[in-house]
Amino acid sequence: MVERHLAKVDVVSSNLIARSIFYPIACVISVHKHFLFSTFSFFIESMYEWSKLSGVKWMDAWEDRFRGNPNFVIEILKGGKSSRVRVFCGTEKEAAAIVEQFGGSVRKIQRAEWANPVVKDQPLLKIRDVFGVTTEADPKKLKKLAAENPAREILSIPAEMAFGTGDHATTSTCLRLLVDIGRSRPAGWSVADLGTGTGLLVIAAKKVGAGEAYACDFDPYSVKATADNLVRNGVEGVKLEEKDVLKWKPRKKYDVVVANLFSTILIQAFPVIAQLVKPGGEVVISGILASQAWDVFTAAAQHGFGFPTVIRKGKWVTARGGWMNDLVEKGEV
Numbered sequence: 370m371v372e373r374h375l376a377k378v379d380v381v382s383s384n385l386i387a388r389s390i391f392y393p394i395a396c397v398i399s400v401h402k403h404f405l406f407s408t409f410s411f412f413i414e415s416m417y418e419w420s421k422l423s424g425v426k427w428m429d430a431w432e433d434r435f436r437g438n439p440n441f442v443i444e445i446l447k448g449g450k451s452s453r454v455r456v457f458c459g460t461e462k463e464a465a466a467i468v469e470q471f472g473g474s475v476r477k478i479q480r481a482e483w484a485n486p487v488v489k490d491q492p493l494l495k496i497r498d499v500f501g502v503t504t505e506a507d508p509k510k511l512k513k514l515a516a517e518n519p520a521r522e523i524l525s526i527p528a529e530m531a532f533g534t535g536d537h538a539t540t541s542t543c544l545r546l547l548v549d550i551g552r553s554r555p556a557g558w559s560v561a562d563l564g565t566g567t568g569l570l571v572i573a574a575k576k577v578g579a580g581e582a583y584a585c586d587f588d589p590y591s592v593k594a595t596a597d598n599l600v601r602n603g604v605e606g607v608k609l610e611e612k613d614v615l616k617w618k619p620r621k622k623y624d625v626v627v628a629n630l631f632s633t634i635l636i637q638a639f640p641v642i643a644q645l646v647k648p649g650g651e652v653v654i655s656g657i658l659a660s661q662a663w664d665v666f667t668a669a670a671q672h673g674f675g676f677p678t679v680i681r682k683g684k685w686v687t688a689r690g691g692w693m694n695d696l697v698e699k700g701e702v
């Protein structure tokens with residue numbers, strides 16, 4: 370049914386297909402094949418489609434917003450002036466979070482509407498001189514990538530339902546900051562990754578010197594993807610939980626907390642983050658639309674945090690900071 374519906378429109382953009390209104394319908398179907406690939410292992414019966422009608426002139430803005438999300442599609446509707454933006458989500462909660470941020474509506478899709486998997490190669494994402502992040506999972510191809518990039522550690526994060534194969538500006542900027550943190554701290558620092566997605570950030574943290582590590586996500590797909598990715602990348606010693614950060618009363622503190630969460634979630638999460646960060650600890654926050662950064666930094670300050678490092682990539686803002694009193698002590702604010 371989805372395929373039949375799509376056959377009536379031109380699919381303009383998806384992270385799985387080239388941006389072309391002339392792209393064959395076979396490719397349209399392949400988008401949907403991808404969904405089953407990610408869901409096969411979970412044997413769930415339904416997923417959720419978030420959609421919103423929008424003017425074609427906003428197409429680039431939507432692409433920026435959802436860049437890196439493999440389950441994002443834009444279709445131009447008949448007449449060519451309006452488009453339908455869609456994101457396929459594994460949980461109703463995930464779809465609701467998009468509604469909260471961008472409006473639109475959510476539809477439940479039954480398993481019968483899905484098809485078979487498709488995999489698309491993405492270029493190696495280079496993080497400083499340390500990592501090469503790939504969606505490749507084939508051991509032979511990974512070996513080849515390692516041989517071609519001898520100075521880099523190759524991280525294998527196949528595109529799945531979870532967010533975070535590294536090609537989103539928020540993820541790649543967090544990765545770069547984690548590499549910097551790894552260089553600035555003696556090995557063995559503890560880390561908590563809130564909203565871990567595919568687990569890429571906690572995996573990278575472990576590789577650049579983190580000792581004790583914790584990762585959570587409220588999305589069961591993310592937790593499963595992270596568990597797989599930890600094994601795939603040879604990382605041990607990460608405590609992984611399915612948890613809603615906003616309902617958490619943490620009992621442990623960490624040297625570094627990384628939270629790539631949308632602005633609205635971050636703002637609500639600062640009371641929890643404040644309980645998680647050790648004195649002298651650091652915080653990396655991301656997922657912040659530039660237009661919402663002021664609100665996020667204001668909320669952060671109300672909980673004692675300051676952010677001397679602010680990096681903007683397109684519409685997205687990422688920041689590295691810590692306790693305001695530490696920053697004042699070190700003369701960093």
Ligand SMILES: C[S@@+](CC[C@H](N)C(=O)[O-])C[C@H]1O[C@@H](n2cnc3c(N)ncnc32)[C@H](O)[C@@H]1O
Nearest residue numbers: 532533540564565566586587588613614615629
């Ligand atoms: C923008 S993605 C970031 C994923 C990954 N950390 C990265 O940097 O690529 C946000 C992630 O946070 C999760 N998330 C959103 N709200 C959450 C909450 N209240 N509790 C736990 N996880 C949450 C989402 O499921 C998603 O996987």
